[in-house]
Amino acid sequence: MTPLADLIIQRIxxxxxxxxxxxMELCLLHPDHGYYATRDPFGAAGDFTTAPEIxxxxxxxxxxxxxxxxxxxxRPGACTLAEPGPGRGTLMADMRRAMRSxxxxxEAAQTHLIEASPHLRRMQADLLGPVTHLDHVDALPxxxxxxxxxxxxxxxxxxxxxxxxxGWSERVVTLGPDGLVFALAxxxxxxxxxxxxxxxxxxxxxxxxxxAIAGRIAQHGGAAIIVDYGGWNGFGDTFxxxxxxxxxxPLAHPGEADLTAHVDFAPLAAAALRAGAQVxxxxxxxxxxxxLGAEARARRLMAAxxxxxxxxxxxxxxxxxxxHLFKAMAIWPxxxxxxxxxxxxxxxxxxx
Numbered sequence: 001m002t003p004l005a006d007l008i009i010q011r012i013x014x015x016x017x018x019x020x021x022x023x024m025e026l027c028l029l030h031p032d033h034g035y036y037a038t039r040d041p042f043g044a045a046g047d048f049t050t051a052p053e054i055x056x057x058x059x060x061x062x063x064x065x066x067x068x069x070x071x072x073x074x075r076p077g078a079c080t081l082a083e084p085g086p087g088r089g090t091l092m093a094d095m096r097r098a099m100r101s102x103x104x105x106x107e108a109a110q111t112h113l114i115e116a117s118p119h120l121r122r123m124q125a126d127l128l129g130p131v132t133h134l135d136h137v138d139a140l141p142x143x144x145x146x147x148x149x150x151x152x153x154x155x156x157x158x159x160x161x162x163x164x165x166x167g168w169s170e171r172v173v174t175l176g177p178d179g180l181v182f183a184l185a186x187x188x189x190x191x192x193x194x195x196x197x198x199x200x201x202x203x204x205x206x207x208x209x210x211x212a213i214a215g216r217i218a219q220h221g222g223a224a225i226i227v228d229y230g231g232w233n234g235f236g237d238t239f240x241x242x243x244x245x246x247x248x249x250p251l252a253h254p255g256e257a258d259l260t261a262h263v264d265f266a267p268l269a270a271a272a273l274r275a276g277a278q279v280x281x282x283x284x285x286x287x288x289x290x291x292l293g294a295e296a297r298a299r300r301l302m303a304a305x306x307x308x309x310x311x312x313x314x315x316x317x318x319x320x321x322x323x324h325l326f327k328a329m330a331i332w333p334x335x336x337x338x339x340x341x342x343x344x345x346x347x348x349x350x351x352x
Contacts, residue, residue, distance in 0.1 A: 001179065002033070002253055002254050002255050002256055003032075003033050003255070004026065004027065004030055004033035004034070004254045004255035004256075005179070005180065005253075005254045005255075007026075007030075007033065008023070008026060008173070008180065008254055009175060009179070009180070012173070012174055012175050013175070016174075017172035017173060017174035017183060017185070018172060018173050018174075019159055019170065019172055019173075020157070020158060020159055020160050020170075020171055020172065020173065020239065021157035021158060021159050021204065022157070022173075023157075023173045023254075024157035024158065024259050025157045026254070026255075027254045027255050027257075027259055028155060028157075028258075028259060029116055029117075030255060033255045034117075034255055035255055035256065035257065035258060035259070036116065036117040036119070036120060037117050037118065037119055038119065038255070049245075050087060050091075050150060050151050051091075051150060051151075051227070051285075051316055051322065051326070052087070052090040052091035052094060052150065053087075053088075053090055054312050054315050054316060055298075055309065055312035055313065055315075055316060056094045056301075057289070057294050057297050057298060057301070057309075057312070057313065057316065058091070058094070058150075058289070058316060059090065059091045059092075059093070059094025059095050059098070060094050060095070060097070060098040060297065061098075061289055061292045061293070061294060061297070062091065062094075062095050062148045062150075062225055062227075063094065063095030063096065063097070063098035063099045064098050064099075064101070064102070064292070064340075065223075065225060065292065065330075065339055065340045065341060066081075066095070066099070066146040066148065066223055066225065066339075067098070067099050067101070067102035067105050068102075068339075068340045069146065069222070069223035069332060069336075069337075069339050069340070070102065070105050070108075070109075070144075070146060070223075071102065071105075072336065072337040073144070073221050073222075073223075073333070073336050073337075075104055075105075075108070076108070076144040076221055076222075077108055078108060078110065078143060079108050079109050079110070079143055079144035079145070079146060079221075079222065080109065080110055080112050080140055080141050080143050080144065080145045080146065080147075080222070081095070081096070081099075081109035081110065081111050081112070081146050081147075082111070082112045082113070082114065082140055082145060082146070082147040083113055083114070083147065083148050083149065083150075084113075084114035084115075084137060084147070084149050084152045084209075085114065085115070085149065085150075085151070085152035085155065086113045086114075086115060086120075086124055087120065087124075088120070088123050088124065088127060089113070089123065089124035089127040089128045090127070091148065091150055092111065092113065092124075092128060092131075093127055093128060095148065096111070096128075109146065110132065110141075111128065111131045111132065112131070112132045112133075112134055112140060112141070113128075113131050113132070113133050113134070114133075114134050114135070114136065114137055114139075114140075115133055115134075116135065121133050137209050137212045137213060138212050140212070140213075140216060142216065142219075142220060143216075143220055144217075144220050144221040144222040145213070145216045145217055145220065145221075145222035145223075145224070146222050146223055146224075147213060147222070147223075147224040147225070148224070148225045148227070149213075149224065149225070149226050149227070149228075150227045150228070151227070151228055151229075152226075152228070153203070153206055153209075153226065153228050153230075153263045153268070154228050154229060154230070154260040154261060154262065154263050155258075155259070155260050156203050156205045156206055156209075157203070157204075157205065158201045158202065158203045158239065158261045159171075159201070159202045159203075159204065160199055160200070160201050160202075160237065160239065161190060161192075161199070161200050161201075161202070162184060162197065162198070162199050163194040163195060163196055163197060163198040163199075163200075164184065164187050164196065165187075165196065166187040167187035167188050167189050167190065168187060168188060168189070168190040168192065168194075168200070169184035169185055169186065169187045169188075170184070170185040170188070171183075171184060171185075171199075172184070172185050173251065179251070180251040180254070181251065182251070198235070198236075199235075199236055199237040200235060201234065201236075201237075201238065201239070201261055201262075201264070203261070203263075203264070203267075206263075206267065206268060206271075207267060207268075207271045210268045210271040210272055210275070211271050211272075211274065211275045213272075213275075213331065214271065214272035214273075214275035214276070214277040214279070214331050215275040215276065215277075217277050217331055217332065217333055218275055218276035218277040218333055218334065219276070221333050221336070222332075222333070223330065223331065223332045223339045224330065224331040224332075225328060225329075225330050225339060226265075226268065226328070226329045226330070226331070227285060227326060227327070227328045227329075228263040228265075228326065228327065229262060229263065229322075229325045229326045229327070230262035230263030230264060230265060230327060231262065231264070231265065231282075231327070232264070232265050232266050232282060233264065233266045234262050234263075234264040234266075238261045238262035239259070239260075239261045240259070240260060240261070241253075241257040241258065241259050242257060242258045242260070243256060243257035243258070263327075265282045265327060265329055268329065269282075269329065269345055272331050276334065277331050277332065277333060277334065278331065278332050278333065278334045278336070278338075278344055279329065279330070279331050279344070279345050280329055280330040280331075280338065280339070280342035280343060280344060280345055281329070281342075281343065281344075281345040282327040282328065282329045283327065283328050283329070283341070283342065284319075284323055284324050284326070284327065284328075285316065285317070285322055285323055285324075285326035285327060285328050286316065286317030286318060286319065286322070286323025286324065286326075287317075287323070288328040288341045288342075289316055289317050290317055291341050292340060292341050294313060294316065294317060295313060298310055298312070298313040328341075328342075329342075330342040
């Protein structure tokens with residue numbers, strides 16, 4: 001049993017079952033025993049590998065796409081270059097290096113990282129040098145915002161509801177004979193259709209975060225690229241745990257495994273539209289990267305001595321790897337050109 005499991009058991013004894021969202025928040029962000037507060041989870045020695053850790057191509061193309069958006073919007077002066085959940089800082093380092101080829105942008109953009117983990121903040125500062133760290137997206141400056149969020153929304157706490165006789169019952173974490181177990185709370189009415197046994201997921205934090213990002217872009221200019229695994233109008237139980245690059249039961253090792261869920265891009269797009277911004281339709285990550293010239297970049301890297309460039313490209317773009325499961329979606333101000341590689345999403349008014 002982990003130290004955090006003991007604390008969770010004590011809390012349940014004292015106050016009763018906790019929601020899945022509360023469990024995720026404790027496991028990932030507890031200041032002493034939370035997953036992100038205590039370790040470097042990335043790469044072969046960690047629990048999972050993200051796109052920036054696979055190849056510099058990913059970050060370079062993200063940076064160049066934002067750089068072109070900056071040019072298309074008239075080279076705004078002082079602006080914000082931001083990333084929520086920036087991991088080690090690898091993606092930001094690759095983006096900033098690529099942006100040096102965009103005349104004037106490096107001088108105009110001030111780097112802001114939204115990071116809750118003191119441990120990861122130190123790693124980011126070691127790699128990137130002086131940057132501004134923020135606790136929340138709401139603290140970003142009122143200025144043109146150029147942002148990439150890669151595998152950020154999937155780690156936000158979710159709530160789950162299962163269709164039962166009489167309504168929808170929320171899935172909670174409680175105590176069983178041998179430790180932590182899942183259970184169902186009494187049913188409530190929800191405005192969703194479904195048959196007995198169906199599971200729906202809700203991410204309460206996602207909409208206000210997206211509204212904050214899109215609202216700044218709508219008001220001040222800029223662009224955002226959201227990359228994550230998931231789909232459109234997602235349905236079903238996607239809650240999962242990963243430890244040592246292997247899937248395990250989400251209650252097995254609280255605080256020692258990464259907990260995530262698939263991202264539903266539909267409410268994110270609707271939130272961006274409500275905030276007054278334009279939003280793209282989600283694209284397969286592979287199609288977006290290839291459309292921006294990922295293959296040509298991989299061949300240049302291989303010619304320069306990077307013998308793993310083509311295999312890394314396959315991991316990023318092939319349908320059997322990350323190419324289809326991961327989606328990319330962009331946000332930009334109404335009336336401005338789309339972010340490179342994207343086109344505008346058309347939604348009926350009742351979807352926005």
